[in-house]
Amino acid sequence: xxxxxxxxxxxxxxxxxxxxxxxxxxxxxxxxxxxxxxxxxxxxxxxxxxxxxxxxxxxxxxxxxxxxxxxxxxxxxxxxxxxxxxxxxxxxxxxxxxxxxxxxxxxxxxxxxxxxxxxxxxxxxxxxxxxxxxxxxxxxxxxxxxxxxxxxxxxxxxxxxxx
Amino acid sequence: xxxxxxxxxxxxxxxxxxxxxxxxxxxxxxxxxxxxxxxxxxxxxxxxxxxxxxxxxxxxxxxxxxxxxxxxxxxxxxxxxxxxxxxxxxxxxxxxxxxxxxxxxxxxxxxxxxxxxxxxxxxxxxxxxxxxxxxxxxxxxxxxxxxxxxxxxxxxxxxxxxxxxxxxxxxxxxxxxxxxxxxxxxxxxxxxxxxxxxxxxxxxxxxxxxxxxxxxxxxxxxxxxxxxxxxxxxxxxxxxxxxxxxxxxxxxxxxxxxxxxxxxxxxxxxxxxxxxxxxxxxxxxxxxxxxxxxxxxxxxxxxxxxxxxxxxxxxxxxxxxxxxxxxxxxxxxxxxxxxxxxxxxxxxxxxxxxxxxxxxxxxxxxxxxxxxxxxxxxxxxxxxxxxxxxxxxxxxxxxxxxxxxxxxxxxxxxxxxxxxxxxxxxxxxxxxxxxxxxxxxxxxxxxxxxxxxxxxxxxxxxxxxxxxxxxxxxxxxxxxxxxxxxxxxxxxxxxxxxxxxxxxxxxxxxxxxxxxxxxxxxxxxxxxxxxxxxxxxxxxxxxxxxxxxxxxxxxxxxxxxxxxxxxxxx
Numbered sequence: 001x002x003x004x005x006x007x008x009x010x011x012x013x014x015x016x017x018x019x020x021x022x023x024x025x026x027x028x029x030x031x032x033x034x035x036x037x038x039x040x041x042x043x044x045x046x047x048x049x050x051x052x053x054x055x056x057x058x059x060x061x062x063x064x065x066x067x068x069x070x071x072x073x074x075x076x077x078x079x080x081x082x083x084x085x086x087x088x089x090x091x092x093x094x095x096x097x098x099x100x101x102x103x104x105x106x107x108x109x110x111x112x113x114x115x116x117x118x119x120x121x122x123x124x125x126x127x128x129x130x131x132x133x134x135x136x137x138x139x140x141x142x143x144x145x146x147x148x149x150x151x152x153x154x155x156x157x158x159x160x161x162x163x
Numbered sequence: 164x165x166x167x168x169x170x171x172x173x174x175x176x177x178x179x180x181x182x183x184x185x186x187x188x189x190x191x192x193x194x195x196x197x198x199x200x201x202x203x204x205x206x207x208x209x210x211x212x213x214x215x216x217x218x219x220x221x222x223x224x225x226x227x228x229x230x231x232x233x234x235x236x237x238x239x240x241x242x243x244x245x246x247x248x249x250x251x252x253x254x255x256x257x258x259x260x261x262x263x264x265x266x267x268x269x270x271x272x273x274x275x276x277x278x279x280x281x282x283x284x285x286x287x288x289x290x291x292x293x294x295x296x297x298x299x300x301x302x303x304x305x306x307x308x309x310x311x312x313x314x315x316x317x318x319x320x321x322x323x324x325x326x327x328x329x330x331x332x333x334x335x336x337x338x339x340x341x342x343x344x345x346x347x348x349x350x351x352x353x354x355x356x357x358x359x360x361x362x363x364x365x366x367x368x369x370x371x372x373x374x375x376x377x378x379x380x381x382x383x384x385x386x387x388x389x390x391x392x393x394x395x396x397x398x399x400x401x402x403x404x405x406x407x408x409x410x411x412x413x414x415x416x417x418x419x420x421x422x423x424x425x426x427x428x429x430x431x432x433x434x435x436x437x438x439x440x441x442x443x444x445x446x447x448x449x450x451x452x453x454x455x456x457x458x459x460x461x462x463x464x465x466x467x468x469x470x471x472x473x474x475x476x477x478x479x480x481x482x483x484x485x486x487x488x489x490x491x492x493x494x495x496x497x498x499x500x501x502x503x504x505x506x507x508x509x510x511x512x513x514x515x516x517x518x519x520x521x522x523x524x525x526x527x528x529x530x531x532x533x534x535x536x537x538x539x540x541x542x543x544x545x546x547x548x549x550x551x552x553x554x555x556x557x558x559x560x561x562x563x564x565x566x567x568x569x570x571x572x573x574x575x576x577x578x579x580x581x582x583x584x585x586x587x588x589x590x591x592x593x594x595x596x597x598x599x600x601x602x603x604x605x606x607x608x609x610x611x612x613x614x615x616x617x618x619x620x621x622x623x624x625x626x627x628x629x630x631x632x633x634x635x636x637x638x639x640x641x642x643x644x645x646x647x648x649x650x651x652x653x654x655x656x657x658x659x660x661x662x663x664x665x666x667x668x669x670x671x672x673x674x675x676x677x678x679x680x681x682x683x684x685x686x687x688x689x690x691x692x693x694x695x696x697x698x699x700x701x702x703x704x705x706x707x708x709x710x711x712x713x714x715x716x717x718x719x720x721x722x723x724x725x726x727x728x729x730x731x732x733x
Contacts, residue, residue: 026207027248027302034432035388037345041248056506058611061574062581065539089316089324090501093440093463097472101530101541101574113314114327119251122209122242123730124329138207141732142694146653147579147613147621152694 025138028116030109033096047160048132049081055094057126059145064102066150071106077161081106086117133160206245213238215726235262238365255296257363261289279372293362307343312336315354317384317396318428321444321459321500331710331717334361335495337380348389354382360495367719376403379415392430399423402489421452422486438465446483457482461501470532477525484520503547505570506711524549538577545570562595579615596635606630623651643669659689665706674721677704696731
């Protein structure tokens with residue numbers, strides 16, 4: 001019993017999150033739905049919201065109108081939203097119709113190989129938001145979407161835009 | 164169409180693309196990259212922990228009142244990614260331990276649940292550590308490269324599709340070298356690797372683990388991007404067909420090339436009112452894998468007339484599945500193409516893939532935007548009709564079938580209220596079925612609804628029900644009903660209380676309920692102390708079954724007991 005408790009304690013301690021380092025977000029290069037290449041680094045100087053989603057993810061669809069509203073309101077102030085579709089290659093045909101059906105005008109990128117997902121969101125939780133400050137550092141991450149989360153998200157973006 | 168109205172245009176790069184521009188202008192023009200300071204690196208990652216207490220119904224003879232077979236399992240996953248704009252180093256270390264997994268009676272071992280089997284090395288019989296993933300990735304100019312674990316997909320996935328799908332506890336990577344060369348609109352990608360399936364399962368029991376079977380993958384893909392995006396690819400697989408007693412990961416290089424695939428894709432954006440996608444692939448096999456070659460062709464066409472969005476897909480495939488014959492034994496696939504199925508009603512075929520083999524037919528889906536005043540209201544209808552000539556194996560049919568499937572539903576989002584509803588009816592008609600009973604039928608309905616209650620409270624429901632009826636079928640079995648619901652009360656941002664209920668009278672599933680044989684119930688408390696961290700405590704049971712995510716499916720076991728979990732992105 002004692003060894004069991006020791007082992008369980010060791011696991012629990014190991015589960016305490018490691019302290020994160022502030023620093024530049026890892027760069028990536030992905031193509032949008034028209035084939036144009038985008039890198040994260042090209043948006044340095046702007047506040048970037050990297051939003052991971054998929055066509056089969058219900059909460060992602062619920063979050064999208066809120067992101068679109070933020071894009072319309074905060075885009076002129078320096079916000080760039082990169083919506084990264086983590087859909088598998090075989091679901092490629094469904095991506096553009098969903099973007100059209102939601103009337104999204106922010107940039108949609110494709111990551112069919114889950115390469116960038118693996119770097120930023122290795123658990124592949126969807127939706128998943130990464131807020132990147134003007135200096136290129138990761139300011140915040142949000143895992144999942146619950147009603148009302150958009151209020152917090154927008155407040156954080158406004159704060160980053162003010163810096 | 165004005166560029167500003169183009170939902171696919173980007174704010175910053177709009178002058179470089181758009182439907183109003185000439186073809187030549189749609190070709191990618193690299194924006195000058197301003198790399199970050201090399202000294203300004205970052206580290207982030209994922210920390211996950213699970214502790215599960217398994218309640219086991221079985222009893223040892225003579226100990227019917229004593230649950231000595233209950234056991235506990237702890238799983239730890241730490242994934243760290245660090246680097247800067249030029250280099251990234253990543254690693255994922257998993258660990259699992261079993262507790263109370265052996266029972267001794269008067270000092271004599273009576274029962275033991277093994278964590279792993281022969282061929283795997285560990286310092287302790289009930290512990291296993293595994294460096295699941297490790298990679299070094301570099302970027303410079305038009306070159307990106309990865310040494311170690313990476314993921315790859317060519318075209319629509321027929322030739323190669325090895326990606327992360329942790330929603331169903333599936334994460335197979337390619338361990339080797341992956342190089343991409345790009346110059347303007349041109350891109351060349353090379354893969355030389357062995358498959359590296361995730362050994363330790365985070366959400367499911369780890370018992371009797373076996374060594375990896377590392378198949379060898381050679382792949383090349385060339386693309387030209389623009390409004391017309393064309394690509395060609397080729398892959399070759401050296402398949403480990405028998406047990407690899409060494410587990411050293413190199414056995415595949417001693418095997419013959421079991422399967423080779425060559426193909427090409429063509430995507431045309433804004434061809435008049437249409438977007439068009441085409442793919443064709445040819446599958447060649449070593450006789451030890453299959454006597455007959457295979458082929459696949461897939462096409463999609465989408466159009467956006469007025470408030471409607473129309474998507475038409477067609478496919479034909481024959482003998483494409485043999486490339487996955489050996490990897491599927493271990494729950495993953497090397498090649499998966501588009502399916503015509505609605506994945507939430509998968510009731511047959513390989514548990515590792517959506518029904519997609521030896522299929523010819525098509526599907527059309529029409530969505531209509533009718534929302535007003537800020538609301539999104541998008542009803543849709545979808546109809547699929549196809550021939551399924553995949554026979555035998557885990558398939559329930561031994562003659563060809565004609566399948567028709569109609570699905571309809573809607574997405575409604577207004578403020579904090581949202582509802583996603585899907586319902587349909589599927590008929591599966593055998594060629595040799597006598598008249599009078601049309602065929603196997605499936606009626607299904609699923610939904611996800613969020614109702615705001617005010618004061619930071621909201622109620623979420625996620626009901627689903629599926630009724631399966633067997634038609635004329637020589638392997639007639641019992642009709643069954645599957646149903647489930649998740650009822651969640653969200654209390655502000657950090658708290659959620661969830662009640663799960665499952666029902667199934669399907670005799671084929673390998674689990675029994677905790678309330679009755681058919682009825683399962685469970686409760687979970689979730690706490691999010693920050694937006695990146697979630698803690699959960701779960702007690703109860705859920706049923707076994709095929710679960711799908713993103714077009715991939717896996718047969719997963721049920722669970723009864725309690726568990727706590729911690730997930731933290733940092």
